[in-house]
Amino acid sequence: MKFPIKQFLSYYRPYLSQLSFVLICAFVTTILALMFPLLVRYVTGEMLAADLSVAQAQVFWVGLLMVAITVLQQASRCFLDYKGHLLGARMEKDLRGDLFQHIQRLSFSFFDQAKTGELMSRISHDLYAVSEVYHHGIEDIILFGFRFIGAFSILFIMNWRLSLIVIAFLPIMAWFSYLYNKKLNKTMLDNKEKIAEIHAQVEDSLSGVRVVQSFANEQLEINKFKQRNNQFFSSRKETYQAETVLYTGVESFIQAITIAVVLIGANMIMEQALELPDLIAFMLYVEFLVAPIRRMLLFSSMLQEALTGFQRFSELIGTQAEIRNPQNPKQLQISGEIVFNQVAFQYNNTDLAVLKKLNLTISPGEYVALVGASGAGKTTISALIPRFYDVTEGCILVDGCDVREIDLTALRQQIGIVQQDVYLFSGSVKDNIRYGNPAATDEQIIEAAKQANAHDFIINLPKGYDSDIGQRGVRLSGGQKQRLSIARVFLKNPPILILDEATSALDNESEYIVKASMEKLAKGRTTLVIAHRLSTIQNAQRIVVLSDGAVVEEGTHEGLINQEGAYAHLYEQQFKQ
């Protein structure tokens, strides 16, 4: 993929005035730095002059000028550093904000394929490298480019023969640096892969620490980690080896250049082809010529990282959400009729058709239970109504309107989902219930909690509604988490409700309380219950049996048992267990 240079540069647009300021500071710093050796040369020249009393006065003023230049140079360097880094940080903030906003809106199908750890590293680490290049990139071209050209021009004017000798060393030094830098970059890339493996392992082991301890497999995890940690160490060792050769080599070249300048310069002085002040200035300018190469070395791995980081950023931000709002979205006040019309569905990158010509009509306010063997497609059906995925064929109508024509936010705001695996955010009980309606008042939150049979346990928590529930709600029981998620949906107050295996992981007592609150929640709403345990849905108004991607039976519990078909068979199997 070609590097998206236009997109890369577009992030400078809001900060052009700040960028100009930084570049001016870089320019001023460079010019002032270039003046310094010239002044040293002048002072040395004056010292060697015949008239000492005049020289002393001159040296005094030049000394003052040098102090003034140093103050100015450091001030502009200071601004350059601070404002430059700030510019990079602002641009990094914009990149990160854009990326997070974009990822939030991507469809389920994207998250089915994506790896969370990788996305996290793109949002955090990759963009730091990009921001460094944003501000050092252009700034360094001025700082080091102008220094190099300026120093070379001055040297050339002073003594072109000696400058050519110095310049002759540079290609050899650049070639050596290029070779070893390539090696160094390779080892650094390997470092990154190894540390990413460590991250993945830590994430896996820590997220699953309860499973690890329940299987008493701590040693197994420690061994796995030890192996990765050792691999990372070996990779680091290689980096330090390459680094040592590279930096020792470069420093030796710099010393060699200095020695050459001293020896050849001394010879030239003896032959009266060069003056002592020029030689001193020469030695000071040598640093200006080699500094860009040294800087390039330090910067190249960062540059490489930033370029690949931005490329990945660009790829991600260019990923289109599969599910998008229609061009002229309908703002529908839903009353709750749902119709599946000849619906076929297949997940991306799979060959298996999960649904095949499925027809089903659910009336407003009806309580329908969906049953079928594991993998029959029950959860898939519930994911198609809020358009987490779009049907492959046929259509789903809500109140007679194709869901693909309804405003996506309005549609999802009017569907409540309670899942078995409740996701709670770290924060307080109150914040988690408020997730159902961010505009809700405290009174409405308490009312929703009461409806969900959660109020009593909440007020017994140490800080009541302000209690911190821990990451993913670890400080709550399964039933309590479930009731908070129900309170959330009470607050949302949607006309359509989907209950996905919401009680199957609870014990009898919790199940009884959660079931009671769910029944309350279902009143007056179109409700689709997906249940594994048939005992929990016997009083559903209608039970729909799913098999081979289509509805094979429907009716009441008694009616279906009497039919002695698929449902009776499923029921019999569960009864036997």
Ligand SMILES: Nc1ncnc2c1ncn2[C@@H]1O[C@H](COP(=O)(O)OP(=O)(O)OP(=O)(O)O)[C@@H](O)[C@H]1O
């Ligand atoms: N995100 C996905 N990507 C690819 N295939 C999937 C995805 N989710 C589910 N499937 C496949 O689709 C089929 C139906 O899955 P679904 O979860 O809808 O079944 P289910 O009836 O709800 O099963 P269970 O009762 O075990 O939860 C299964 O074969 C499953 O492997």
